[in-house]
Amino acid sequence: xxxxxxxxxxxxxxxxxxxxxxxxxxxxxxxxxxxxxxxxxxxxxxxxxxxxxxxxxxxxxxxxxxxxxxxxxxxxxxxxxxxxxxxxxxxxxxxxxxxxxxxxxxxxxxxxxxxxxx
Numbered sequence: 001x002x003x004x005x006x007x008x009x010x011x012x013x014x015x016x017x018x019x020x021x022x023x024x025x026x027x028x029x030x031x032x033x034x035x036x037x038x039x040x041x042x043x044x045x046x047x048x049x050x051x052x053x054x055x056x057x058x059x060x061x062x063x064x065x066x067x068x069x070x071x072x073x074x075x076x077x078x079x080x081x082x083x084x085x086x087x088x089x090x091x092x093x094x095x096x097x098x099x100x101x102x103x104x105x106x107x108x109x110x111x112x113x114x115x116x117x118x
Contacts, residue, residue, distance in 0.1 A: 005050050008113050012043045012106040019105055023098050034095040038102025041083035046106065049076035 016039020024032030053072025057064040087094055 008109055009047055011109045015105050016102055019102060031095050031098045034098040035102035037087055038099040039105055042103045042106030045076045045079040048079045
């Protein structure tokens with residue numbers, strides 16, 4: 001896995017853990033669990049994207065590269081929707097706001113990665 005990709009995925013997971021600890025200190029166990037689950041959905045979806053989209057063709061054909069990226073995005077979408085569906089179906093006492101904040105926090109890392117490259 002490319003070092004930049006590893007950096008992004010590891011920082012997303014770390015941020016989810018830090019935010020879960022903060023939520024636990026402020027709002028308790030359920031909020032912390034919800035933040036951690038939301039962050040995990042983002043991390044798993046992004047990891048699925050990476051593993052699928054990075055299967056690039058050897059010949060560098062632009063159409064095949066585009067299709068690999070599109071397939072990665074499709075997998076990411078399915079994993080995200082599936083993750084939220086499983087949570088709402090199986091964890092009735094989920095705290096929705098912390099769940100979505102945990103998920104949204106994974107996007108902050110993309111901005112940090114862009115700033116890091118400058």
